[in-house]
Amino acid sequence: MKVAVLGTGIMGQGVVRTLLHEGHDVTAWNRTRDKAEPLGGVGATVVDTAREAVDGAEVVVTVLFDGEAVLGVLREATSPVDPTAASDATAALGTSADGPVWVQASTIGAADTARVVDLAAERGVPLVEAMMLGTKKPAETGKLVMLSAGAPDLLARVQPVLDAMGAKTITAGDSVGQGTALKLAANAWIASVTAAAAQSLALTRTLGLDPQLFLDAIEGGHADTPYAHIKGASMIAGEYPAQFALDGLRKDVSLMREAATAADAGFDTSLLVALAGLYGTASDRGHGGDDIAAVHAAFTD
Numbered sequence: 001m002k003v004a005v006l007g008t009g010i011m012g013q014g015v016v017r018t019l020l021h022e023g024h025d026v027t028a029w030n031r032t033r034d035k036a037e038p039l040g041g042v043g044a045t046v047v048d049t050a051r052e053a054v055d056g057a058e059v060v061v062t063v064l065f066d067g068e069a070v071l072g073v074l075r076e077a078t079s080p081v082d083p084t085a086a087s088d089a090t091a092a093l094g095t096s097a098d099g100p101v102w103v104q105a106s107t108i109g110a111a112d113t114a115r116v117v118d119l120a121a122e123r124g125v126p127l128v129e130a131m132m133l134g135t136k137k138p139a140e141t142g143k144l145v146m147l148s149a150g151a152p153d154l155l156a157r158v159q160p161v162l163d164a165m166g167a168k169t170i171t172a173g174d175s176v177g178q179g180t181a182l183k184l185a186a187n188a189w190i191a192s193v194t195a196a197a198a199q200s201l202a203l204t205r206t207l208g209l210d211p212q213l214f215l216d217a218i219e220g221g222h223a224d225t226p227y228a229h230i231k232g233a234s235m236i237a238g239e240y241p242a243q244f245a246l247d248g249l250r251k252d253v254s255l256m257r258e259a260a261t262a263a264d265a266g267f268d269t270s271l272l273v274a275l276a277g278l279y280g281t282a283s284d285r286g287h288g289g290d291d292i293a294a295v296h297a298a299f300t301d
Contacts, residue, residue, distance in 0.1 A: 004057040012063035014139025022164035029053035050077040067112025109255030131183035135243035149179035202299035240290035247288035250279040
């Protein structure tokens with residue numbers, strides 16, 4: 001399929017490479033072209049504008065940082081070439097029945113997702129969402145878990161792209177926003193277990209022991225998880241090459257709190273508040289661009 005990927009940060013680059021490996025024809029765009037340029041060397045077509053990327057695509061995948069970025073790119077790529085003209089030649093891109101399906105894959109929270117849904121409806125853009133559960137390596141190897149939502153017929157049209165991006169797809173519902181809700185819940189788990197591993201390793205060291213002993217103690221037991229060993233090794237080494245940037249997860253924790261509060265269901269946000277504090281401290285200590293394992297710095301620096 002002809003796919004446009006808008007946004008080539010850590011995750012977007014991995015998605016482009018995976019789609020190319022699976023035989024898709026990929027056009028890549030990034031606001032800062034330098035970040036997209038290396039993808040030209042592996043077979044992607046790199047363009048200067050989001051409009052160019054979308055033109056002729058069957059599927060458009062947005063992999064951007066936040067809601068404002070998604071809304072801005074959607075407006076830019078679907079605005080008429082000449083707003084004063086009414087001819088078909090100047091119609092908004094992607095608004096015809098055979099135009100591209102937009103796959104919103106950015107974690108932007110419930111409120112901004114609703115704004116994107118409204119803008120897509122206003123512009124006549126077919127929209128689904130497919131949140132990406134995973135980090136850099138799964139993105140590069142097609143091993144993400146895709147959390148999709150939207151009209152079944154539209155999801156069927158984009159399924160070959162989701163299959164290329166992920167090892168499996170979990171459909172959260174037929175309304176865009178339900179995939180976002182599931183992603184926030186899943187990332188709450190990631191934020192919690194990463195911070196918990198950091199706390200236990202730091203506590204082990206504080207109490208005078210080698211922190212590796214904590215990982216040895218849980219290994220093979222019911223409380224064990226491979227994730228603790230992956231992130232734990234990074235924490236013990238004090239090296240945090242970004243697989244999932246800490247400031248990205250910090251942003252997501254804020255979105256979790258906003259969504260839970262807006263739902264007005266008596267949800268206790270105490271743990272989310274604590275997580276926001278820990279990731280905020282690590283970011284303030286210079287680790288915002290590092291991997292989320294750098295939350296360890298909140299306990300030790």
